[in-house]
Amino acid sequence: MDERSAAQLSAAEAAQRIREGVLTSEDLVGACLERIRQVEPTVQAWTFLDEDLALAQGRAADEYKRSGQAIGALHGVPVGLKDIIDTGDMPTENGCTLHKARAPRNDAAVVAMLRAAGAVILGKTVTTECAYFSPGKTRNPHNPEHTPGGSSSGSAAAVAASMVPLALGSQTAGSTIRPGAFCGVYAFKPTHGLVPRTGILQLSRTLDHVGLFARTLEDVALLAEAVAGYHEGDADTRPRARIAFRETLAEEPPIPPMLGFVKTPHWEKADAGTREAMAELVETLGDRVEEVDPFVVPGGEPWAWHKTILEAEMAANFEREWTNGRDKLSEQLRNQIERGREVRAVDYQRALKNTAAQVESFDALFTERYDAILTLAAPGTAPKGMATGDPVFNVLWTLFGMPALSLPLMQGENGLPLGVQLVGRRNYDARLMRTARWLQEKLT
Amino acid sequence: MDERSAAQLSAAEAAQRIREGVLTSEDLVGACLERIRQVEPTVQAWTFLDEDLALAQGRAADEYKRSGQAIGALHGVPVGLKDIIDTGDMPTENGCTLHKARAPRNDAAVVAMLRAAGAVILGKTVTTECAYFSPGKTRNPHNPEHTPGGSSSGSAAAVAASMVPLALGSQTAGSTIRPGAFCGVYAFKPTHGLVPRTGILQLSRTLDHVGLFARTLEDVALLAEAVAGYHEGDADTRPRARIAFRETLAEEPPIPPMLGFVKTPHWEKADAGTREAMAELVETLGDRVEEVDPFVVPGGEPWAWHKTILEAEMAANFEREWTNGRDKLSEQLRNQIERGREVRAVDYQRALKNTAAQVESFDALFTERYDAILTLAAPGTAPKGMATGDPVFNVLWTLFGMPALSLPLMQGENGLPLGVQLVGRRNYDARLMRTARWLQEKLT
Numbered sequence: 001m002d003e004r005s006a007a008q009l010s011a012a013e014a015a016q017r018i019r020e021g022v023l024t025s026e027d028l029v030g031a032c033l034e035r036i037r038q039v040e041p042t043v044q045a046w047t048f049l050d051e052d053l054a055l056a057q058g059r060a061a062d063e064y065k066r067s068g069q070a071i072g073a074l075h076g077v078p079v080g081l082k083d084i085i086d087t088g089d090m091p092t093e094n095g096c097t098l099h100k101a102r103a104p105r106n107d108a109a110v111v112a113m114l115r116a117a118g119a120v121i122l123g124k125t126v127t128t129e130c131a132y133f134s135p136g137k138t139r140n141p142h143n144p145e146h147t148p149g150g151s152s153s154g155s156a157a158a159v160a161a162s163m164v165p166l167a168l169g170s171q172t173a174g175s176t177i178r179p180g181a182f183c184g185v186y187a188f189k190p191t192h193g194l195v196p197r198t199g200i201l202q203l204s205r206t207l208d209h210v211g212l213f214a215r216t217l218e219d220v221a222l223l224a225e226a227v228a229g230y231h232e233g234d235a236d237t238r239p240r241a242r243i244a245f246r247e248t249l250a251e252e253p254p255i256p257p258m259l260g261f262v263k264t265p266h267w268e269k270a271d272a273g274t275r276e277a278m279a280e281l282v283e284t285l286g287d288r289v290e291e292v293d294p295f296v297v298p299g300g301e302p303w304a305w306h307k308t309i310l311e312a313e314m315a316a317n318f319e320r321e322w323t324n325g326r327d328k329l330s331e332q333l334r335n336q337i338e339r340g341r342e343v344r345a346v347d348y349q350r351a352l353k354n355t356a357a358q359v360e361s362f363d364a365l366f367t368e369r370y371d372a373i374l375t376l377a378a379p380g381t382a383p384k385g386m387a388t389g390d391p392v393f394n395v396l397w398t399l400f401g402m403p404a405l406s407l408p409l410m411q412g413e414n415g416l417p418l419g420v421q422l423v424g425r426r427n428y429d430a431r432l433m434r435t436a437r438w439l440q441e442k443l444t
Numbered sequence: 445m446d447e448r449s450a451a452q453l454s455a456a457e458a459a460q461r462i463r464e465g466v467l468t469s470e471d472l473v474g475a476c477l478e479r480i481r482q483v484e485p486t487v488q489a490w491t492f493l494d495e496d497l498a499l500a501q502g503r504a505a506d507e508y509k510r511s512g513q514a515i516g517a518l519h520g521v522p523v524g525l526k527d528i529i530d531t532g533d534m535p536t537e538n539g540c541t542l543h544k545a546r547a548p549r550n551d552a553a554v555v556a557m558l559r560a561a562g563a564v565i566l567g568k569t570v571t572t573e574c575a576y577f578s579p580g581k582t583r584n585p586h587n588p589e590h591t592p593g594g595s596s597s598g599s600a601a602a603v604a605a606s607m608v609p610l611a612l613g614s615q616t617a618g619s620t621i622r623p624g625a626f627c628g629v630y631a632f633k634p635t636h637g638l639v640p641r642t643g644i645l646q647l648s649r650t651l652d653h654v655g656l657f658a659r660t661l662e663d664v665a666l667l668a669e670a671v672a673g674y675h676e677g678d679a680d681t682r683p684r685a686r687i688a689f690r691e692t693l694a695e696e697p698p699i700p701p702m703l704g705f706v707k708t709p710h711w712e713k714a715d716a717g718t719r720e721a722m723a724e725l726v727e728t729l730g731d732r733v734e735e736v737d738p739f740v741v742p743g744g745e746p747w748a749w750h751k752t753i754l755e756a757e758m759a760a761n762f763e764r765e766w767t768n769g770r771d772k773l774s775e776q777l778r779n780q781i782e783r784g785r786e787v788r789a790v791d792y793q794r795a796l797k798n799t800a801a802q803v804e805s806f807d808a809l810f811t812e813r814y815d816a817i818l819t820l821a822a823p824g825t826a827p828k829g830m831a832t833g834d835p836v837f838n839v840l841w842t843l844f845g846m847p848a849l850s851l852p853l854m855q856g857e858n859g860l861p862l863g864v865q866l867v868g869r870r871n872y873d874a875r876l877m878r879t880a881r882w883l884q885e886k887l888t
Contacts, residue, residue, distance in 0.1 A: 312789035316797070319790065345756035345792035346763065346785050353760070 006031035011077050011165040011219040018065070018076040025065075025076025029058035029120055032078050036163045042144050044137040045158035047083045048090050049123035054078070057120040064118075074226055075118030080158045080167035082151075083124040084131050084201035087111055094201045095127040095136055095151075098325045108199025109231040110168060110210055117226040122164050125154025128388060130318070131170055131203055134330040135386040140182060142382070142416050149179030149378070150388030152211055156183040159213040166223050169211040171398055172203045172310065174378070174391025176211025180406040181419025182382035182389065188212040188220045188433075190228065191426045192401025198233030204313035205236065206352065207306070207398055217437055220405070221245035224429065248430035249437055257371035257435045259285065259422075260292035264375065265300050266392045271380040277410050277418060278376060284443065289374060294365050296358055303392070305351035306399045312348040315340025359400045359426070366425035372435045377419030381412035393421065403429040405436050409443055450475035455521050455609040455663040462509070462520040469509075469520025473502035473564055476522050480607045486588050488581040489602035491527045492534050493567035498522070501564040508562075518670055519562030524602045524611035526595075526655075527568040528575050528645035531555055538645045539571040539580055539595075542769045552643025553675040554612060554654055561670040566608050569598025572832060574762070575614055575647060578774040579830040584626060586826070586860050593623030593822070594832030596655055600627040603657040610667050613655040615842055616647045616754065618822070618835025620655025624850040625863025626826035626833065632656040632664045632877075634672065635870045636845025642677030648757035649680065650796065651750070651842055661881055664849070665689035668873065692874035693881055701815035701879045703729065703866075704736035708819065709744050710836045715824040721854050721862060722820060728887065733818060738809050740802055747836070749795035750843045756792040759784025803844045803870070810869035816879045821863030825856035837865065847873040849880050853887055 006014070006028050017023035033051050040046060061076040086092045086104035088111075093099045111121065126136035128151035138153040140146040141161035148157040152169025156179035159167050169176050171189045180187020188211065195210040202208060210227065214220045225246065230239040261282055267275070282289050295302075315322070315337050321329060322337050329337070365373075376393045383389050397404045403424040410418035422439065424432030450458070450472050461467035477495050484490060505520040530536045530548035532555075537543045555565065570580035572595035582597040584590040585605035592601040596613025600623035603611050613620050615633045624631020632655065639654040646652060654671065658664045669690065674683040705726055711719070726733050739746075759766075759781050765773060766781050773781070809817075820837045827833050841848040847870070850863035866883065868876030 313793065315790045316793035319794070341788065341790050343789040344785065345787040345789045346759045348789035348792070349757065349760035350763070 007035040008162045009165065010216045011074065011214060012216070012222050014165060015074060015077050015222070019071065024058070025061040025120060026055060026058035028076060029054050029078055029122065032122060032164055039141065039161045039163065043139055043141050043157050043161050045125050045154040045161065045163060047093065047124050047126045047136070047154065050090070053089065054120060054122050061118060061120060072116060072118035073222060074114065076120060077118070077166065078120045078122040078164050079114055080122050080125045080155055080164040081111065082155045082167070082169040083127050084170060085111060085168060086199040087121060087124065090121070090124055092124065095129045095131070096321070097328045098321050104199070106199060109196040109233060110227045111199070113227050113229060119226070125158050125167060127151050128153060129330050129333055131172060131175060131201060132333050132336065133388060134332050135388050140382045140416070142184060146382040146384050146416065147182065147386055147388050149182035149382060151175040152179050152213070153388065155213050156180050156185060156187065159183070159185045159215060165215060166219060167213040168227070169213060170200060171209045171211045171394070172207045173306070173398060174394025176209070176213070177394045177404055177406045177419070177421060178378050178389055178391055180213060181377035181417065181421070184408040184417025186214050186217055186220050186408065187406040187419070188224065189398070189404045190224060190429050191403045193236035193238065194429060195227045196229065196231030196234040196237045198231045202317050204310055204317070206309050206313060209398065217249060217433060217440065218246065221249045221433055243430050245430045245433060249433045251434055253371070253434055253438050256288055257438055258369060259289040259372055259374040260294070260365060260370035261289050262292060262294060262373050262375045264393065264396065265295070269379050269390065269392055270376055273413050274376065274380045274418060277412070281410065281420065281443070282374070292365070292370070294362055296361050302355070302358060302396050302399055305355050306395045308343060308347055308351040309355070309399070311336060311340035312343040315343070355399055362400055362402065363425060366428070372432055373423040375421045375423060377406040377421035381414055381416035381418055397423045400426070402426050403432050405432060407436055407440060409440060451479040452606045453609065454660045455518065455658060456660070456666050458609060459518060459521050459666070463515065468502070469505040469564060470499060470502035472520060473498050473522055473566065476566060476608055483585065483605045483607065487583055487585050487601050487605050489569050489598040489605065489607060490567050491537065491570045491580070491598065494534070497533065498564060498566050505562060505564060516560060516562035517666060518558065520564060521562070521610065522564045522566040522608050523558055524566050524569045524599055524608040525555065526599045526611070526613040527571050528614060529555060529612060530643040531565060531568065534565070534568055536568065539573045539575070540765070541772045542765050548643070550643060553640040553677060554671045555643070557671050557673060563670070569602050569611060571595050572597060573774050573777055575616060575619060575645060576777050576780065577832060578776050579832050584826045584860070586628060590826040590828050590860065591626065591830055591832050593626035593826060595619040596623050596657070597832065599657050600624050600629060600631065603627070603629045603659060609659060610663060611657040612671070613657060614644065615653045615655045615838070616651045617750070617842060618838025620653070620657070621838045621848055621850045621863070621865060622822050622833055622835055624657060625821035625861065625865070628852040628861025630658050630661055630664050630852065631850040631863070632668065633842070633848045634668060634873050635847045637680035637682065638873060639671045640673065640675030640678040640681045642675045646761050648754055648761070650753050650757060653842065661693060661877060661884065662690065665693045665877055687874050689874045689877060693877045695878055697815070697878055697882050700732055701882055702813060703733040703816055703818040703883070704738070704809060704814035705733050706736060706738060706817050706819045708837065708840065709739070713823050713834065713836055714820055717857050718820065718824045718862060721856070725854065725864065725887065726818070736809070736814070738806055740805050746799070746802060746840055746843055749799050750839045752787060752791055752795040753799070753843070755780060755784035756787040759787070799843055806844055806846065807869060810872070816876055817867040819865045819867060821850040821865035825858055825860035825862050841867045844870070846870050847876050849876060851880055851884060853884060
């Protein structure tokens with residue numbers, strides 16, 4: 001096998017070949033680095049990449065395996081990390097001028113989990129400024145004149161461009177699902193609290209999620225198994241039984257799933273071609289899908305709750321940056337923090353309370369009828385220019401902490417990828433993946 | 445045994461006699477009612493008491509026992525409930541004009557737990573308005589010209605006056621420890637999250653605790669065993685192993701405990717006689733106590749955090765009352781809500797974050813050296829008049845969610861009771877009781 005094709009292997013295939021001894025981790029890492037050399041000048045997905053450090057990890061993985069000890073599910077497989085995820089051996093700059101040359105002492109919880117599974121940390125990928133909206137340098141691998149989406153721009157683009165089979169990002173509004181859809185990869189935002197956020201830049205405890213990127217559904221499951229778990233540093237995680245994502249994914253659904261198609265009150269914000277593509281998809285699914293309006297109160301109230309919570313919590317989490325260097329922040333971020341500093345505690349608490357109340361009604365939707373919600377991943381394909389696009393079709397599921405998957409199953413008239421978003425019941429993440437596989441098989 | 449003496453039994457003794465068949469629950473309830481008839485005109489501890497309903501519960505307990513089925517640890521024993529704790533068969537008016545004749549459909553979680561343990565719910569005890577500061581009608585049983593303290597005024601007074609052996613109250617500032625100290629009973633505020641608050645008037649999720657009152661330490665342990673536990677309706681409770689309070693209480697400490705005497709920055713607010721009495725007690729304990737200053741930052745910062753959190757959360761929890769009937773609230777409560785409506789979300793979150801940071805340093809204190817903190821329960825004996833007194837020596841342990849016990853081990857020059865407060869490490873509640881027993885034996 002030539003090096004180019006090793007970079008294009010799925011993580012599951014690569015791990016299997018390493019396990020069987022027909023591929024070394026060093027060769028796989030080398031193939032990824034070679035691919036990066038080819039496409040990085042255009043895509044610009046990486047903010048830190050030390051080839052020697054990456055290759056040394058690959059060699060160490062190969063040596064460890066030769067010792068005959070048991071190896072983890074990701075042994076020797078490279079993973080990219082959004083540069084808001086702390087690494088003890090690489091800088092973590094959060095896309096923020098004020099955090100230039102920041103060198104964390106410890107790995108984030110998810111990084112320790114990845115290393116325990118045998119993964120090679122290939123490097124750090126470009127994020128928008130503090131995982132908010134101001135774009136980094138990354139371009140869409142399908143067309144460099146278009147945004148890859150954000151804030152997990154580099155992670156989505158790197159996976160899409162076959163620079164690395166797996167990457168982690170984050171989502172506080174739409175920062176995983178949106179770039180995943182724009183770049184045409186699988187993107188997964190698990191249930192809130194399923195993956196620990198210890199050692200990751202905090203914007204909002206209520207809204208922050210770790211996000212996963214891969215080029216196959218099986219790879220999403222493989223990565224999810226590695227990073228789901230309890231960590232004492234994240235008070236929203238809970239000790240619980242290990243989730244067998246891959247096993248559930250491989251199962252046949254006991255009965256054909258039923259999907260609830262949710263337009264949301266923002267349907268008209270999607271462009272005409274996207275609405276049409278979705279309508280066709282719904283038609284193809286026939287009696288396995290029906291339109292449903294799960295909103296207790298009509299209108300955009302949950303979007304307003306998301307705004308209040310995000311502003312208030314960001315203002316609290318960026319107090320130091322605001323006090324010591326607000327002039328070094330983008331105007332966009334500074335304005336967000338300033339709005340947040342004016343939010344009253346009663347309004348913040350009311351938004352939290354309303355959210356908790358409405359999320360129950362979404363749970364009921366699943367118990368009563370639907371296996372998953374079918375909805376847009378974004379208002380259209382990746383927009384032209386650097387602006388990272390609109391998270392309007394993502395914030396609801398972020399707010400409610402529900403698991404969401406973007407599947408690269410559609411294409412826009414401009415040839416750019418168009419994601420299909422499936423949303424599941426909280427804590428039924430593996431079942432959501434199983435439903436996604438069913439949908440994918442039905443459509444392809 | 446005559447009825448008067450049955451009312452004066454401890455709960456443990458009464459439960460034992462009922463178990464042995466030498467006392468019926470009906471007779472015990474009757475004895476309590478007789479005692480109430482004698483002293484209630486002066487003490488005024490009850491806001492709802494239906495003699496027939498109480499006696500019927502006693503008879504039902506006796507009948508159940510005669511059926512030969514297994515009985516709970518509190519079988520047939522009467523308990524009084526602060527009138528902010530919901531009962532499905534009695535009104536719960538929260539001491540609030542706006543909640544007049546409020547009739548909850550369900551028992552609060554602790555009430556269901558008490559009934560499962562076999563307890564008789566004797567009646568509802570007087571609370572200040574919404575468990576805040578505006579006093580109810582209750583008087584101190586030791587001298588009716590003095591306050592019983594608040595906000596759990598009726599529960600503390602009813603237990604002190606032998607109207608009922610056990611009662612539940614609550615503490616958000618100092619509403620259990622302070623009335624316990626003023627009335628000369630044992631008062632226990634467990635670790636935050638140990639006892640579920642589902643179905644109890646919420647002032648502040650962060651600060652609200654259920655409080656326990658009894659006339660012996662063993663009774664505190666017995667009651668704690670009945671009400672500690674997980675409830676899905678209280679997100680701060682956790683499933684955990686049952687705590688054997690009585691067993692731990694009966695154990696000898698493996699080595700003589702060491703106490704850390706904490707004056708707090710408010711020491712000068714205590715009256716001279718109280719400071720002197722405490723100094724004597726410290727002297728008596730010799731090398732088993734040493735003064736310690738656990739404050740990371742000098743001054744009263746944690747008291748300010750408590751104020752911010754309480755104002756902000758009360759404002760959020762009393763939005764309906766404020767909107768629909770603020771003119772029917774006391775000026776004191778209305779002002780508190782109005783202050784809370786102005787608190788900014790950043791200040792609220794900063795107070796929460798600072799609290800979480802400092803509480804760790806208190807945990808370290810225990811691991812390093814001390815079994816418990818010894819501190820004042822109140823600035824002095826119960827003040828004259830209706831005002832319920834100053835919670836300044838309680839708010840810190842409420843804020844940090846640490847278990848606190850008031851022990852009726854001292855007396856003021858005016859002959860009124862003076863409490864000694866012991867504070868333990870979070871989640872080491874049973875050990876705190878064991879240390880309390882050791883202290884009590886050492887001093888008496």
